[in-house]
Amino acid sequence: MAKKLSGWQRFAMNCVIIQFFHFLILNLKIFSLLRKNEKEAHSG
Amino acid sequence: MARVVVLGAGIAGHTSAMYLRRLLGKEHEVLVVSPNSRYQWIPSNIWIGIGKMTREQTTFPLEPLYKKKGIEYRQARAVTFYPDENYVMVEYVAGEKKGQQEKVEYDYLINATGPKLNFEATEGLYPGRNRTYSVCSYTHAEEAWKALSELIEELKKGKEATIVIGMGHPKATCQGAAFEYILNVDHELRRRGVRDRVRLIWLSNEAELGDFGVDGMLMKVGRKEMHSSELVQLVFEERDIEWILGAGVYKVEDGKVHFETLDGQNHTIEFDFAMLIPAFSGHGFKAYDKDGGDITDKLFSPKSGFMIVDADYTPKPYEEWSVDDWPEKYQNPHYPNIFAPGIAFAPPHTISRPRKSASGREIFPAPPRTGMPSGIMGRLVAENVVRLINEGPDAHLHGVSMGRIGAACIASSGYGLKSGSAITITMFPIVPDYRRYPDTQGRDLNYTIGHWGLAGHWMKYLLHHMFLYKAKMKPFWWMIPE
Numbered sequence: 001m002a003k004k005l006s007g008w009q010r011f012a013m014n015c016v017i018i019q020f021f022h023f024l025i026l027n028l029k030i031f032s033l034l035r036k037n038e039k040e041a042h043s044g
Numbered sequence: 045m046a047r048v049v050v051l052g053a054g055i056a057g058h059t060s061a062m063y064l065r066r067l068l069g070k071e072h073e074v075l076v077v078s079p080n081s082r083y084q085w086i087p088s089n090i091w092i093g094i095g096k097m098t099r100e101q102t103t104f105p106l107e108p109l110y111k112k113k114g115i116e117y118r119q120a121r122a123v124t125f126y127p128d129e130n131y132v133m134v135e136y137v138a139g140e141k142k143g144q145q146e147k148v149e150y151d152y153l154i155n156a157t158g159p160k161l162n163f164e165a166t167e168g169l170y171p172g173r174n175r176t177y178s179v180c181s182y183t184h185a186e187e188a189w190k191a192l193s194e195l196i197e198e199l200k201k202g203k204e205a206t207i208v209i210g211m212g213h214p215k216a217t218c219q220g221a222a223f224e225y226i227l228n229v230d231h232e233l234r235r236r237g238v239r240d241r242v243r244l245i246w247l248s249n250e251a252e253l254g255d256f257g258v259d260g261m262l263m264k265v266g267r268k269e270m271h272s273s274e275l276v277q278l279v280f281e282e283r284d285i286e287w288i289l290g291a292g293v294y295k296v297e298d299g300k301v302h303f304e305t306l307d308g309q310n311h312t313i314e315f316d317f318a319m320l321i322p323a324f325s326g327h328g329f330k331a332y333d334k335d336g337g338d339i340t341d342k343l344f345s346p347k348s349g350f351m352i353v354d355a356d357y358t359p360k361p362y363e364e365w366s367v368d369d370w371p372e373k374y375q376n377p378h379y380p381n382i383f384a385p386g387i388a389f390a391p392p393h394t395i396s397r398p399r400k401s402a403s404g405r406e407i408f409p410a411p412p413r414t415g416m417p418s419g420i421m422g423r424l425v426a427e428n429v430v431r432l433i434n435e436g437p438d439a440h441l442h443g444v445s446m447g448r449i450g451a452a453c454i455a456s457s458g459y460g461l462k463s464g465s466a467i468t469i470t471m472f473p474i475v476p477d478y479r480r481y482p483d484t485q486g487r488d489l490n491y492t493i494g495h496w497g498l499a500g501h502w503m504k505y506l507l508h509h510m511f512l513y514k515a516k517m518k519p520f521w522w523m524i525p526e
């Protein structure tokens with residue numbers, strides 16, 4: 001059985017300030033994946 | 045002078061055409077043949093399906109763009125292939141020439157015709173019939189929203205309803221899109237204060253939640269490791285969404301869906317609204333040699349109808365599958381001047397474990413080829429064609445398989461600058477590589493992550509604008525990755 005989200009997790013998911021930092025991290029993660037894809041496609 | 049013909053102006057074909065035009069000199073011709081007059085950013089159809097976006101926001105007309113950029117365009121569909129003589133027969137679908145056929149010659153052919161939405165494979169399944177809908181095209185998504193908004197009005201008057209969302213065929217794929225739609229429908233029903241009157245059901249051919257046609261995945265969520273099945277279960281439990289797994293839908297009647305589950309039991313659910321993704325197949329193209337002999341099996345897989353490329357199609361059991369089975373150059377082995385990027389290529393096998401029900405029905409997801417890899421393949425193929433044109437047939441061609449590229453799926457779970465949310469999943473590689481990543485179920489956890497929250501919605505919104513900017517070939521479009 002999966003756990004339900006805690007009150008704090010639910011707050012963090014919707015808090016604009018916390019999510020702004022998550023947005024920056026997600027950008028980093030996704031753009032590094034895009035770059036990795038590009039590197040792989042040009043090295044094969 | 046060379047002539048490159050691109051069939052299809054979806055993510056793969058349009059990306060190929062853009063790069064061909066950018067990289068090839070003006071003496072070479074790039075011609076796109078596609079029945080759609082507008083380019084559509086398909087991932088945003090979800091937002092059309094809940095009334096948050098219009099077709100004007102997710103599509104744009106192709107002809108003016110192609111004219112401006114020096115790309116030839118025919119609003120037509122490919123019908124028959126003559127690979128020995130390097131031409132395809134196409135049939136116009138609009139304008140004065142509607143219904144007429146024309147011979148289109150090529151030096152290089154890029155078949156990026158994507159999937160046929162094979163509604164016929166499931167009895168009674170067709171968008172707008174029997175209360176079932178689809179979000180696979182913007183017109184389907186518009187119909188879905190019209191029906192859903194009418195149902196919402198009835199719910200406001202006190203009606204209770206059942207909504208079923210998921211897979212409309214035992215071997216359908218694109219679970220990510222249906223997952224995204226169910227979460228958006230849930231969000232919309234809550235926003236309108238009618239969620240408590242609705243039983244919302246996820247109906248899928250996946251054996252486990254979070255399989256997504258890629259055999260599920262271990263991922264990093266924050267600092268913890270979590271399986272995609274746990275993440276999806278958490279999301280569904282939070283949202284009070286029921287789920288039925290291992291379900292092979294075989295028939296739809298007015299407000300009734302019939303399916304068999306992996307244990308061999310047959311079931312029927314009554315519903316008021318359903319969005320069920322159909323099976324995907326090839327378009328049923330035929331190919332002929334110089335003497336009129338049927339050589340369809342040299343170009344297209346008899347099983348799926350998709351184009352045969354440089355994959356290893358030798359049948360083997362799941363335990364023996366490897367990333368090496370997957371194609372790298374998307375090039376037909378019999379006709380090296382023909383390529384098939386995106387959904388148009390025949391995969392060697394599925395990614396999820398094949399399963400049969402007790403009665404022998406095959407119930408498991410077909411392999412997805414999502415937008416990101418389709419764009420990468422489209423570009424790779426274009427660059428290889430440019431190498432062949434500039435350096436001749438011995439040019440070194442680059443290759444990258446789905447075992448060496450990753451994908452991102454941002455499943456929007458609510459629209460709104462402050463109230464939106466999304467489940468962001470990135471994975472690398474798409475096809476698990478158990479040799480390279482033996483301890484993490486075939487995936488690199490530095491690039492395989494899960495996130496749930498408002499930030500994902502912003503990310504999806506940003507990508508919507510970024511990829512449409514790129515598709516419109518606005519200044520420096522080529523700096524934006526696929």
Ligand SMILES: Cc1cc2nc3c(=O)[nH]c(=O)nc-3n(C[C@H](O)[C@H](O)[C@H](O)COP(=O)(O)OP(=O)(O)OC[C@H]3O[C@@H](n4cnc5c(N)ncnc54)[C@H](O)[C@@H]3O)c2cc1C
Binds near residue numbers: 123
């Ligand atoms: C609702 C939805 C949401 C999605 N969300 C995401 C997402 O968030 N992220 C993601 O990565 N992927 C997503 N996908 C998947 C993504 O849209 C596909 O992977 C992608 O569109 C595949 O690109 P393609 O070019 O191979 O095929 P398509 O985009 O289907 O393009 C095929 C083209 O071929 C044309 N064509 C068809 N028949 C012929 C013919 N006979 N002759 C010539 N041309 C023809 C079509 O008109 C079309 O232009 C989603 C899919 C759906 C349905």
